[in-house]
Amino acid sequence: MQKQMTVALIAHDNKKHEMIQWALTNKKALSRFKLCGTGTTAKLVADATELEVKRYLSGPLGGDQQIGAKVAEGKIDMVIFFWDPLQMQPHDPDVKALLRIAALYDVPIATNKRTADYLIGAVAKNRE
Secondary structure (H helix, E strand, O other): OOOOOEEEEEEOHHHHHHHHHHHHHOHHHHOOOEEEEOHHHHHHHHHHHOOOEEEOOOHHHOHHHHHHHHHHOOOOOEEEEEOOOOOOOOOHHHHHHHHHHHHHOOOOEEOOHHHHHHHHHHHHHHOO
16 A cells, blocks of 8 residues: 655745645645645645645745755655746745755655646556
């Protein structure tokens, strides 16, 4: 029996609506995973989809770092991070650190909807 994979969901403010729409479209596939996310994103996705989403702190308050730590501990298997590449974030070093830690630990990270579709679809199909 395969262990249930954990997927982290993160979205910058300008991408939260896109994340909610994506999560609603992929609700069936997402229901096969343990979900977690940074503060507001986790709450919005949970409210919209009625899926259980473990909440960490908001990104600017350390949530990105918390998720990065869980990646390093081997407790997060995939990250879906809709980030806004055109807007500087006050916690930009934390964002870059999360991207770096995911690459270091060979954890797939989707930074846009199309990549997220491929990752979730491929993994969910392989786990049917």
